[in-house]
Amino acid sequence: MPDPLTGGMVSVRYTYAIPLEIVYRTPLSSWNPFDLDYLDYYTPATEAQRIEALQRPQRGPNGKLTRNGGLIPSTAYNGTSYYGFFYWTPAEFYSDTAASDPADTSGAVVGVLDKQGIVRKVRASGHQIIMSGIPNIRTKLRNIRQRYPIHPLAGDKDVGLASARALKHMFTTKQSEVLLQSELNIPSSTLPFWTNPSTIARHFHRMNVVGSNIDKWVSNTTTMVTTEQENGHTHRLRILRTLDKSTGEFTYQQIDCDGLGQTCADGHSKICLTDDLC
DSSP: OBOTTTOOBOOOOOOOOOOEEEEOOOGGGTOOTTOOOEEOTTSSSSHHHHHHHHHGGGBOTTSSBOOOSOSSTTTSBSSEETTTBOEEEEGGGSOSOOOOOTTOOSOOOEEEEOTTSOEEEEEEOSOOSBOOOBTTBOOSSSSOBOEEEEOOGGGTTOHHHHHHHHHHHHHHSTTHHHHHHHHSOOOTTOEEEEEOOOSSSOOOOEEEEOTTHHHHOOTTEEEEEEOOOBTTBOOEEEEEEEEETTTTEEEEEEEEETTSOSSOTTSOOOEESSGGGO
């Protein structure tokens, strides 16, 4: 085909496997009940003014970036913006319990100064994959989901995709541990786990039991595992391994999280051999 710029002939290729997504929008994206100041990146005329608009929510009285969304006037964000500081929804709108301790890294609740200088407790107003809990609004199995991927039909007969689906099936069967070792030739000293979703700022954690720990891990005993970092933090879990004599398969149970009991502070209460089962 002719190049629209040079007029010469060029070869082109087209793909019909364009990744698409359905996003169910809600009024939360435009609901600003506290009338919090909103800084539009595109309104300032110069690049320096745009950078200033992006950084203003974090600027303290001394002009330095000292504000971190704390719940006191000196550390609360001074305004909101679409880029990283889109916090409009009142914290009370959701039923999830969110920690306000500065050491909490979940980012569920932040403080933002309104136009009268009052600190307002708010949460992010952007689109979520699975929304946080809303009182008296819940589907049969989980909280409301806003975003769904659309898988392209062009890949239905793709050999690589078929292999990936077969691998997913292996991960989601009850005999996944045995299949992974025999079919994929994965050493028996590697055993992956996932936590169930957090009830605050929804996220998962993955962890592996590695090395000689697997061989030493006999039935009805526990081992300590540190999760991978997600959402700015990790957890230290104690996991119980039990042999089901009727099936010959091992089952696993989360016994303790960070010394707080079975459930973590942000709601992880169990582990699974695949994130699909959690």
